[in-house]
Amino acid sequence: MPPVIARRYRPQNFEDVIGQDAIVRTLRNAIAQGRLAHGYIFSGHRGIGKTTVARVLAKCLNCRSFAGPTAAPCGECESCREIRDGNAVDVLEIDAASNRGIDEIRSLREQVRYRPARDRYKFFILDEAHQLTGDAFNALLKTLEEPPEWAVFVLATTEPEALPATIRSRCQHFAFRAVPFPLLVQRLTQICAAEKIAAEPEALELIGEAGEGSVRDALSLLDQAITHADLHEGMTAESVRALLGRVSSGRIRELLSCVQKDDAKGLLTAADGLLAAGVGPAQICGQLTQAVRNALVAQVDATLLEGPEAERAAAQEEAAWFREEELARFLQILLRAAGDLRHGQQQRLHLELALVKMLHARRLTGVEEVLASLGPVEQEGAAPRGSGFRGQDSVRAGRTERVVTAPMAAGGDATPAPGIASPAPGDATGAVRRALEGMGKTALVTLVQGAEWRWDEKGGLELVYAAGDGRAAMVSQPNIRKDLGAACLKALGRQPEVRVRTDATAAPTVVAAEEAVALPGSPEERAEQHPLLRQLREQVPTHVLRTRTLPTGGQ
Numbered sequence: 178m179p180p181v182i183a184r185r186y187r188p189q190n191f192e193d194v195i196g197q198d199a200i201v202r203t204l205r206n207a208i209a210q211g212r213l214a215h216g217y218i219f220s221g222h223r224g225i226g227k228t229t230v231a232r233v234l235a236k237c238l239n240c241r242s243f244a245g246p247t248a249a250p251c252g253e254c255e256s257c258r259e260i261r262d263g264n265a266v267d268v269l270e271i272d273a274a275s276n277r278g279i280d281e282i283r284s285l286r287e288q289v290r291y292r293p294a295r296d297r298y299k300f301f302i303l304d305e306a307h308q309l310t311g312d313a314f315n316a317l318l319k320t321l322e323e324p325p326e327w328a329v330f331v332l333a334t335t336e337p338e339a340l341p342a343t344i345r346s347r348c349q350h351f352a353f354r355a356v357p358f359p360l361l362v363q364r365l366t367q368i369c370a371a372e373k374i375a376a377e378p379e380a381l382e383l384i385g386e387a388g389e390g391s392v393r394d395a396l397s398l399l400d401q402a403i404t405h406a407d408l409h410e411g412m413t414a415e416s417v418r419a420l421l422g423r424v425s426s427g428r429i430r431e432l433l434s435c436v437q438k439d440d441a442k443g444l445l446t447a448a449d450g451l452l453a454a455g456v457g458p459a460q461i462c463g464q465l466t467q468a469v470r471n472a473l474v475a476q477v478d479a480t481l482l483e484g485p486e487a488e489r490a491a492a493q494e495e496a497a498w499f500r501e502e503e504l505a506r507f508l509q510i511l512l513r514a515a516g517d518l519r520h521g522q523q524q525r526l527h528l529e530l531a532l533v534k535m536l537h538a539r540r541l542t543g544v545e546e547v548l549a550s551l552g553p554v555e556q557e558g559a560a561p562r563g564s565g566f567r568g569q570d571s572v573r574a575g576r577t578e579r580v581v582t583a584p585m586a587a588g589g590d591a592t593p594a595p596g597i598a599s600p601a602p603g604d605a606t607g608a609v610r611r612a613l614e615g616m617g618k619t620a621l622v623t624l625v626q627g628a629e630w631r632w633d634e635k636g637g638l639e640l641v642y643a644a645g646d647g648r649a650a651m652v653s654q655p656n657i658r659k660d661l662g663a664a665c666l667k668a669l670g671r672q673p674e675v676r677v678r679t680d681a682t683a684a685p686t687v688v689a690a691e692e693a694v695a696l697p698g699s700p701e702e703r704a705e706q707h708p709l710l711r712q713l714r715e716q717v718p719t720h721v722l723r724t725r726t727l728p729t730g731g732q
């Protein structure tokens with residue numbers, strides 16, 4: 178079946194144009210006040226009514242049922258009918274994409290020079306006008322500079338900024354906007370009623386959503402959906418989903434739910450189920466992106482949500498599962514994955530990687546937050562740092578406490594050296610850190626800054642990290658502890674007993690770029706030792722493809 182509906186329901190007058198109210202109003206006023214321009218730029222996405230409005234304007238100017246231009250052409254006279262059918266002598270539609278050269282524009286200029294054959298105006302519609310060559314633009318400019326009284330040009334374009342400024346300054350510019358979702362759905366509903374086609378509301382909502390603001394795309398999808406629909410059941414949401422290759426929103430929601438529950442196995446199993454059912458990785462990624470985006474929008478302002486009612490309700494619920502930064506991070510991950518998926522190689526791997534990254538993104542705090550909390554190292558006072566993170570993340574609260582290590586290994590003497598008094602706890606913290614800096618161990622400074630420093634009455638030191646914070650394990654490594662011990666000796670004249678532990682009530686996990694720097698070995702070796710990677714391995718087979726050293730904070 179040819180795209181019947183798109184043709185049959187093409188707007189024939191201003192009343193039928195949807196979603197471009199401001200433009201229609203301005204054009205009507207211009208006609209009423211006799212203030213028509215010779216050059217117009219109609220810009221905007223494809224299929225939102227640029228050439229349709231241009232044709233309606235041509236009818237307004239040339240309708241023979243009126244003595245002059247009218248905002249309400251009759252639609253029945255010779256001119257109106259010929260314009261509708263696209264064969265009016267004085268209305269020329271030129272596809273600039275295939276007639277982009279100087280010769281075509283020269284012949285156009287020739288035509289402009291002669292009066293209209295029959296109608297009041299010679300009306301030129303240049304579609305995809307930005308495709309014209311430089312010479313063609315120059316030739317066109319000469320015409321626009323001194324247009325004959327009967328010539329009107331409409332330059333329709335998806336890229337108005339690609340038009341030369343000299344052309345733009347000679348034209349009135351109308352920016353067409355994407356047709357709002359409710360108007361599209363309303364239009365689809367009207368058409369189905371007029372055509373006596375039974376359609377589920379959700380089916381039309383899905384079509385409206387897939388139209389992405391383009392009436393033409395939505396109507397052509399409607400045509401396909403009508404053909405695709407079951408004769409007895411009519412047009413169901415399910416049949417439209419199948420047509421669009423879309424997965425039901427419930428299955429996309431399942432993926433998000435697994436991320437929310439920190440369930441890696443469930444997540445990969447759900448993805449596998451979709452892939453096994455023949456859904457493409459790019460489709461899954463695209464719909465997941467949309468779901469995350471909707472959840473983010475729902476957090477900001479739920480009234481801005483578009484799409485089927487059921488999906489909007491789901492988005493509001495999902496919005497409560499995650500924090501705004503998490504959703505923003507998911508979006509970054511998914512958009513990058515979409516880019517990778519476009520290259521076609523190892524699609525499944527890219528999708529799974531993105532899913533696992535989303536899972537892990539929930540356990541991370543942004544490097545920006547880390548850097549912000551660290552502040553300039555030189556001005557570091559005595560107060561323990563890291564407490565700024567406390568309570569920011571309720572997600573991690575309630576995880577079990579896990580003591581990573583016990584006393585200092587590096588030959589430490591737990592008792593103060595004779596003759597040296599223990600400094601006050603605050604002073605001790607600052608002194609040890611300054612000593613570390615003095616030793617050039619700046620990476621270690623940032624590593625221990627993530628902990629809360631607790632000095633007990635005997636002068637012993639406890640470094641407390643949040644549960645799951647990988648830095649606790651790193652600080653516990655012999656070589657790191659050795660450096661820490663040396664700094665204590667330098668600053669305090671003694672080596673206190675140092676304990677490192679994690680605590681569910683302490684500051685939450687922070688993954689800082691500087692962690693990797695603090696470890697010995699090649700970047701690959703350091704990455705292999707990274708606790709997050711180890712955690713990841715517990716859930717999926719993982720190997721390091723590439724490492725990158727990030728700038729460290731506070732230096």
Ligand SMILES: [Zn+2]
Nearest residue numbers: 240251254257
């Ligand atoms: Zn007419």
